[in-house]
Amino acid sequence: MQDHHSHKHKHKDKDREKSKDKSRDKHKDKHKDKHRDKDKHKEKSKEKERKHDKEERKQGKEDRKQSKEDKKLDKEEKKKGKEKHKAEKASYVEVKNEPLSEDDDIPLATRSFSQTSQDSEDDDQPLAFRKKIKTEAKAEKPVKRKAEDMTSDNEDDYAASNKKNKKIKEEKKAKAGKKPAAVNGASPTKRVKKEKKEEEETWKWWEEEKHEDGVKWKSLEHKGPVFATDYEPLPGNVKFLYSGKEMKLAAAAEEVGSFYAAMLEHDYVTKDVFNKNFFKDWRKFMTHSEKEIITDLKKCDFTHMLTYFKAKSEEKKNRTKEEKQQLKAENEETVKEYGWCIIDGHKQRIGNFKIEPPGLFRGRGDHPKMGMVKRRVMPEDVIINCSKGTAPKPPAGHKWKEVRHDNTVTWLASWTENVQGQVKYIMLNSASRLKGEKDWQKYEIARQLKDSVEKIRETYKEDWKSKEMKIRQRSVALYFIDKLALRAGNEKDEDQADTVGACSLRVEHISLHEQKNGKQCVVVFDFLGKDSIRYYNEVPVEKRVFKNLQIFMENKKPGDDLFDRLNTTIMNKHLNDLMEGLTAKVFRTFNASNTLQEQLDSLTDPKSTVTEKILAYNRANRAVAILCNHQRAVPKTFAKSMENLQKKIDAKRDAIEDAEKSYKDLKKEAKRTGSAASKIAAGKKEKQVEKLKEQLMKLEVQATDREENKEIALGTSKLNYLDPRISVAWCKKNGVPIEKIYNKTQRDKFQWAIDMAGPEFVF
DNA sequence: ATGGAGACTTAGCAGTCCGTGT
DNA sequence: ACACGGACTGCTAAGTCTCCAT
Structure with a gap:
């Protein structure tokens, strides 16, 4: 192995x-x-x-x-x-x-x-x-509903259909059984709920009974998604030029044009496909006369628009403390209102409660569709999923595309995106029971x-x-x-x-x-x-x-x-x-977690300091990231920050040299005079030299660490491939605070593991 | 079988936050 | 106080896999 x-x-x-x-x-x-x-x-x-x-x-x-x-x-x-x-x-x-x-x-x-x-x-x-070849992303597909979706508002109907769901899924999964339960005492214990008090904060769902197969929730209530803000037309002094001449665009074309303008300095605009797609789609948003005039993207001058956007973001950055605080408060307010749902009687955070704003599609790699316009999503595009009788109100003057009550799925809202024709979902945050x-x-x-x-x-x-x-x-x-x-x-x-x-x-x-x-x-x-x-x-x-x-x-x-x-x-x-x-992906999970376990076992020296242990952990983490080929772009500032670090190292080296020299002098002095005071002074200096050397070592380790890490992303494996119980157990066994390994979000996500894994857990 | 839609996980990037050293 | 740079968060694209209709 x-x-x-x-x-x-x-x-x-x-x-x-x-x-x-x-x-x-x-x-x-x-x-x-x-x-x-x-x-x-x-x-x-x-x-x-x-x-x-x-x-x-x-x-x-x-x-x-x-x-x-x-x-x-x-x-x-x-x-x-x-x-x-x-x-x-x-x-x-x-x-x-x-x-x-x-x-x-x-x-x-x-x-x-x-x-x-x-x-x-x-x-x-x-x-x-x-x-x-996939047929062009259809603008509007016929709505397909599950047979058991209720069309009436009758509660019996709801219950009945629930049962039906269950039955269907049960039949299918009859053999699949409840297997995760059996392994290694890791199964959810059937303990009864306790202490309702703090529950709001920490719902120990892992100590509860699981839902029947296929059922994802019994009750689900939420406020619906938050839509992108309306387009704000540019002020009159911000100009768009065509063939060097000023041209006032109608709102629709201006909005789409501004998507492009904002990306003017991005690599995307150097790509033909991007430009071609953008221009083709942009024309769809033009009025007849605009279309007639604007026939060549090369003749378009968006630079004023870009300057304006840049100035605006600069302005944003320079906002006063009060303004910033106010904005923060406002954001918190929307999170409070829209960021949570109540599922099976528990308040849980929603992952992405905002609908994706319009913009230009940024496909990765050589994507044939890059640059296409991702259009604005309206309530009329959105399907809401929730308990009967709890549907959120659509924004004033609008209607939902549909409201359904399907408890065999986990999403709260969905819409079909126009570029690739994929369904997009509003779902719960990873700290939620459903995800956990x-x-x-x-x-x-x-x-x-x-x-x-x-x-x-x-x-x-x-x-x-x-x-x-x-x-x-x-x-x-x-x-x-x-x-x-x-x-x-x-x-x-x-x-x-x-x-x-x-x-x-x-x-x-x-x-x-x-x-x-x-x-x-x-x-x-x-x-x-x-x-x-x-x-x-x-x-x-x-x-x-x-x-x-x-x-x-x-x-x-x-x-x-x-x-x-x-x-x-x-x-x-x-x-x-x-x-x-x-399935195939299980091998990735297994090999990643298994590698972590093995690496930790072999790299961790129980006698070493916490810092060294963390270093060992990161090494193990890195081995996994390399295995899974999790890369990242070298940070833009990498070279510079490395240079700075090197300077520090050099400075430290000089300091050591100086200290060593004066230590020798002091020793000589002590030998010569034999005075207690000079002996003490020499001893002090010696300690200082040691300290400096240690600091140097740390810096050097840091440098290697950073160099080795520059194009490897550790986060992905930590978040998706490494059984958190391995890390939790390792922390507990080695006296490393869990905060050193997982930040707040990660601790939330892995709450279940932190709670259930003891130091003896082995993957 | 095949293909397509749907649901859900996994992925890197970009912007923001925040702690640190000057 | 401020600038810098790394950490963190949010975002959304891009995978995997299942289910269902044909």
């Missing part, structure tokens, strides 16, 4: 200094990267290939897009394509008859693959044509995996030899998920940034090296994952994995799927067969 994660990302993307966007772009387009200088040559041709391939991929997209226009045709096309594909692949893809034997050294190229009758054809077909319980359950499943992971690993290693291609691919992908903590890798639409995970890796994302840096069978991963964050890793793998990968890559183009018979549904279905509740 240990060696499982022994690799580390030695090569970070050094381009991440400054602007991430820039560096990402570079990635995609130029394939820069210093660490690659070595095989520059190779790289170059490869690069060409990739570019070429990218084009092909694009072409493919286009084709598909087009065919979508005529669905019938499309279907036929697909069929044809599939058959063709089948025929093409059949010649090389079948391995069933020839499992790799243990000592198989025949060059792969000379292998011949034949088909046997036992393979059901369909079983072993590539899952071709996976990509789809789920979080707890997540870690319980991860702990279950700990118990069966060895078996699972044996299984997938065995499957590397399977004669069925599908199973081999599955087992290799699972190996990546487990060993490298890769994400599952769902298929993505064409109208999203091109990023991948384990199941969606393409041939172009890995390269195989029989030998690299003295290691055998090295796989180099280089792809963009979630949020277009680059994953680069050189991993020595088992020979069998290496050979399998060679087979998977045979006769494929760079843009082809590496695992052409695999997707996340197949993977998760298999995982669920191995262990109830197991």
